[in-house]
Amino acid sequence: MSFGPHLFLALLEGTVSAFVLALTALGLSLVFGVMRIVNVAHGEFFMLGAVLAWFCASLVGTPVAGFLFALIAAPLIVGALALAADRLVLRRIDYHPEGTIVATIGLLYIIQQAVLTLYGPEARPVTPPVYFILSFPWFGYSGYKLVVAAISACLLAATWWLLARTKLGLYMRAAQQDLEMAQAFGVPARRVYAMVFALGAMLAAVAGVLVVPIQQAHYLMGLDPLLLSFIVVILGGLGSVKGTVVAAFVVGISDGVVSVFFSPTLAKIVATLLVAAVLVVRPGGLFGEDRA
Amino acid sequence: MNDLATHRVLALHLGVLALLFLAQFALPEYHHTNVARIMVLAAYALGYNLLLGYTGLMSLGHAMFFAAGMYGAGLPVYYLGFGAAGALGAGIATGMLLAAAFGLMALRTSGVSFLIVSLMFAQAFYLASLYFNEITLGDQGFILSGKLAPLQLGGTPLGFHEPAVKYNAALLLFAACFLLSLGLRLSPIGRVLIAIRENEERTRLFGYDSFRYKLLALVLSGGLAAAAGASYALLFSYVGSTFASILFSIYPLLWTLLGGVGTILGPLVGTGLMFYLVDIASGITSAYLLVVGVVLVALILWFPQGIMGTVRAKWLPWLP
Numbered sequence: 001m002s003f004g005p006h007l008f009l010a011l012l013e014g015t016v017s018a019f020v021l022a023l024t025a026l027g028l029s030l031v032f033g034v035m036r037i038v039n040v041a042h043g044e045f046f047m048l049g050a051v052l053a054w055f056c057a058s059l060v061g062t063p064v065a066g067f068l069f070a071l072i073a074a075p076l077i078v079g080a081l082a083l084a085a086d087r088l089v090l091r092r093i094d095y096h097p098e099g100t101i102v103a104t105i106g107l108l109y110i111i112q113q114a115v116l117t118l119y120g121p122e123a124r125p126v127t128p129p130v131y132f133i134l135s136f137p138w139f140g141y142s143g144y145k146l147v148v149a150a151i152s153a154c155l156l157a158a159t160w161w162l163l164a165r166t167k168l169g170l171y172m173r174a175a176q177q178d179l180e181m182a183q184a185f186g187v188p189a190r191r192v193y194a195m196v197f198a199l200g201a202m203l204a205a206v207a208g209v210l211v212v213p214i215q216q217a218h219y220l221m222g223l224d225p226l227l228l229s230f231i232v233v234i235l236g237g238l239g240s241v242k243g244t245v246v247a248a249f250v251v252g253i254s255d256g257v258v259s260v261f262f263s264p265t266l267a268k269i270v271a272t273l274l275v276a277a278v279l280v281v282r283p284g285g286l287f288g289e290d291r292a
Numbered sequence: 293m294n295d296l297a298t299h300r301v302l303a304l305h306l307g308v309l310a311l312l313f314l315a316q317f318a319l320p321e322y323h324h325t326n327v328a329r330i331m332v333l334a335a336y337a338l339g340y341n342l343l344l345g346y347t348g349l350m351s352l353g354h355a356m357f358f359a360a361g362m363y364g365a366g367l368p369v370y371y372l373g374f375g376a377a378g379a380l381g382a383g384i385a386t387g388m389l390l391a392a393a394f395g396l397m398a399l400r401t402s403g404v405s406f407l408i409v410s411l412m413f414a415q416a417f418y419l420a421s422l423y424f425n426e427i428t429l430g431d432q433g434f435i436l437s438g439k440l441a442p443l444q445l446g447g448t449p450l451g452f453h454e455p456a457v458k459y460n461a462a463l464l465l466f467a468a469c470f471l472l473s474l475g476l477r478l479s480p481i482g483r484v485l486i487a488i489r490e491n492e493e494r495t496r497l498f499g500y501d502s503f504r505y506k507l508l509a510l511v512l513s514g515g516l517a518a519a520a521g522a523s524y525a526l527l528f529s530y531v532g533s534t535f536a537s538i539l540f541s542i543y544p545l546l547w548t549l550l551g552g553v554g555t556i557l558g559p560l561v562g563t564g565l566m567f568y569l570v571d572i573a574s575g576i577t578s579a580y581l582l583v584v585g586v587v588l589v590a591l592i593l594w595f596p597q598g599i600m601g602t603v604r605a606k607w608l609p610w611l612p
Binding site: 089092093098102103106107108109110111113116223227230263265268273275276280 | 350352397398400401403404405407408409411412413415416419420422423538542545549577578579580581582584585586587588589590591592593596
């Protein structure tokens with residue numbers, strides 16, 4: 001393949017992964033923006049989504065029904081789990097910034113190792129619900145990947161609608177801007193925090209469900225989306241849907257292009273150092289004021 | 293601190309070192325090696341505690357200093373035929389240089405941002421150790437036995453594979469890091485560091501350049517971590533990129549939290565306890581890291597002061 005089609009393929013791959021990354025990162029970004037905590041276990045919610053999708057697919061006969069079942073059931077289960085984590089752990093330590101990080105590192109290992117015990121160390125594939133090839137003059141491209149992009153776009157729009165147009169979204173934005181003032185106006189802070197934490201986890205889980213027909217379900221698959229989401233959230237600014245989505249596209253597409261033409265490892269090294277530099281140059285920087 | 297209290301502190305800490313020395317004659321073979329390993333890892337935790345416990349900076353990237361010490365010592369032995377002393381020196385120097393370079397950039401941030409920056413740098417370091425696998429041999433790593441000449445002590449060769457040499461070398465390293473931490477804690481510099489932990493603004497108001505003190509603490513912390521990494525490579529004869537992964541940044545945090553943040557004895561207690569917990573769990577299940585998760589959550593929820601921190605709060609208020 002010559003340079004042009006090669007670049008086109010890289011851009012296409014980058015765009016699809018950018019959509020999935022945007023969903024995952026948006027979950028992390030909402031949690032960070034509203035609750036001011038860093039959820040290190042976020043990648044494990046993504047992994048749980050993928051593993052549950054495999055489980056649902058193995059329960060239901062046809063790929064389409066299994067996929068639709070997973071698309072609804074997996075986020076609900078993961079959301080319930082996140083609610084429990086919020087209620088049993090995070091609320092009890094009063095969302096202390098550093099305490100939360102330690103606690104969510106603990107959750108990361110608990111979830112990951114529980115999946116290792118119950119699901120095993122194998123990577124398992126899931127059949128895509130739809131199968132067609134989009135043929136370009138130079139190569140054929142899996143149609144399912146475009147379905148992933150389309151569903152992601154719908155979910156991103158739905159999240160935006162939730163934030164901008166509903167009462168819960170209003171509460172969330174109020175809590176983000178000034179928690180005490182919001183509480184004074186009757187915003188039920190605890191319930192809003194719990195909802196945000198569950199919503200963030202559900203976004204990651206949906207991304208996991210979408211990705212599993214492309215990339216097999218494995219108990220260690222959560223680390224990469226976690227680190228990429230960190231990068232996106234830092235670049236995009238906290239809690240802003242627009243910033244997160246834009247940053248996800250910048251990171252996703254450039255990651256795709258650099259990975260195709262150079263090495264995926266080099267792409268990650270460069271991205272990681274770049275983001276660390278951004279944080280350093282703007283101390284407390286894109287994270288806003290530090291409450292630690 | 294008055295003389296009596298200083299004597300008490302010295303007696304307790306020197307007593308612990310004496311106990312560790314005597315333990316080698318009583319321990320069965322399996323635990324003999326384990327305790328040697330624990331002492332090296334506890335030196336790493338001591339380094340971590342300097343930063344978290346006495347300066348108040350939580351890092352999620354200390355594996356890069358540990359691994360820098362490891363590669364700084366291991367690569368010269370493997371490729372250039374360095375002896376043990378030269379390799380240890382090279383390892384410590386590598387770690388301190390990396391810590392200084394990292395600190396000059398990262399100490400402009402604090403709190404959660406510092407934590408994320410340290411995570412990012414450590415991840416870049418880990419990926420780099422995989423990327424340059426022609427030199428580092430990446431995941432697979434390399435073995436030093438056969439490459440490292442035995443130490444000569446008055447004409448008798450001392451090979452690091454001999455259990456007694458391994459144990460006492462580990463004890464020597466641990467004692468050095470332990471006494472350095474204690475000395476720093478009791479010195480005026482240590483008091484400034486604690487002041488920074490308690491209230492950085494106010495410390496600056498008193499005229500202390502907090503950036504320079506934090507940099508000093510970070511370089512010392514990185515130096516201890518690197519000394520531990522270099523010793524680990526030399527004593528246990530293996531260097532690999534696993535030791536640069538996130539898990540090895542989380543371990544010292546866990547050991548320090550369990551033993552008691554901001555206590556000199558805490559890192560040893562926490563490392564020893566956690567080492568055996570993981571050891572027992574890995575005999576039962578392949579999902580032994582579950583223990584790490586459960587202990588972290590339990591510590592944060594019910595036991596934030598850790599073991600020695602609780603001992604200090606309840607019974608021994610003079611414990612440094």
